[in-house]
Amino acid sequence: MKTALITGTNRGIGLELARQLLEAGWQVHATARDPDASAELKALVDEHPHTLQLHALDVADAAAIRALAEELADESIDWLINNAGIYGPRGVAFGNVTDVDTWLEVFRINSIAPMLVMQAFVDQVARSDERKIGILSSKVGSMGDNGSGGGYIYRSSKAAVNAVIKSASIDLEPRGINVVALHPGWVLTDMGGPNAEITTAQSAEGLIRNMAGLTETDRGRFIDIDGTTIPW
Numbered sequence: 748m749k750t751a752l753i754t755g756t757n758r759g760i761g762l763e764l765a766r767q768l769l770e771a772g773w774q775v776h777a778t779a780r781d782p783d784a785s786a787e788l789k790a791l792v793d794e795h796p797h798t799l800q801l802h803a804l805d806v807a808d809a810a811a812i813r814a815l816a817e818e819l820a821d822e823s824i825d826w827l828i829n830n831a832g833i834y835g836p837r838g839v840a841f842g843n844v845t846d847v848d849t850w851l852e853v854f855r856i857n858s859i860a861p862m863l864v865m866q867a868f869v870d871q872v873a874r875s876d877e878r879k880i881g882i883l884s885s886k887v888g889s890m891g892d893n894g895s896g897g898g899y900i901y902r903s904s905k906a907a908v909n910a911v912i913k914s915a916s917i918d919l920e921p922r923g924i925n926v927v928a929l930h931p932g933w934v935l936t937d938m939g940g941p942n943a944e945i946t947t948a949q950s951a952e953g954l955i956r957n958m959a960g961l962t963e964t965d966r967g968r969f970i971d972i973d974g975t976t977i978p979w
């Protein structure tokens with residue numbers, strides 16, 4: 748049986764990724780800051796009592812990440828999916844950037860936490876059959892795709908995680924681990940808002956298809972939801 752560990756599964760894309768992998772027969776370690784507070788996660792446990800394990804994890808807490816990795820030390824994790832993310836304050840235009848701590852918090856969650864999660868679980872991924880790490884980035888983190896400016900905080904946090912992903916894809920190649928940046932599309936979630944283009948179900952379907960199809964040549968690629976490459 749294949750196993751995935753996904754962060755930020757209590758709502759949005761993470762919840763749907765967990766649901767679809769469970770329906771496909773996977774074992775899923777679903778992490779969330781407060782899993783007990785999510786009715787959707789509890790319902791999923793009722794449907795998949797033997798294959799879904801919930802774990803409390805705030806990815807801002809480095810010690811908690813290490814503790815969970817120790818608790819799951821004997822596991823084999825085929826897909827490690829870093830999904831948890833925050834947008835941070837909206838509408839911060841040039842001239843209005845004043846709150847340094849808020850920007851740093853977005854970096855902590857979007858750019859640094861994925862690195863800490865990768866480091867903590869690398870042994871579990873290395874001993875699995877599939878050995879894949881997918882990190883939810885965003886097209887707005889692309890320099891090549893930035894034609895509209897703005898979005899300083901979120902854009903820079905995703906550009907930073909892209910740099911993390913690229914380096915990890917090189918550093919983990921000797922261990923046979925494939926690390927990629929995944930854009931989930933513009934998705935109807937709390938973050939994506941009501942004008943987004945696709946549902947969480949469509950996004951998770953595409954993300955799972957892209958993870959499933961990864962080969963050697965995809966190492967360190969920035970992959971759009973339709974499978975095409977996004978420029979850095």
Ligand SMILES: NC(=O)c1ccc[n+]([C@@H]2O[C@H](COP(=O)([O-])OP(=O)(O)OC[C@H]3O[C@@H](n4cnc5c(N)ncnc54)[C@H](OP(=O)(O)O)[C@@H]3O)[C@@H](O)[C@H]2O)c1
Nearest residue numbers: 755759760780805806831832883885933934936937938939
């Ligand atoms: N929606 C889009 O259009 C879109 C586009 C591009 C990229 N993305 C990326 O896709 C990923 C998922 O986005 P989404 O749209 O599903 O967002 P969402 O609906 O806002 O959900 C975000 C998830 O991340 C979790 N999270 C936030 N901070 C956390 C922390 N410190 N520790 C653990 N979990 C934390 C949230 O948990 P809580 O409920 O505890 O806050 C929630 O489960 C993010 O990385 C996002 O940047 C989304």
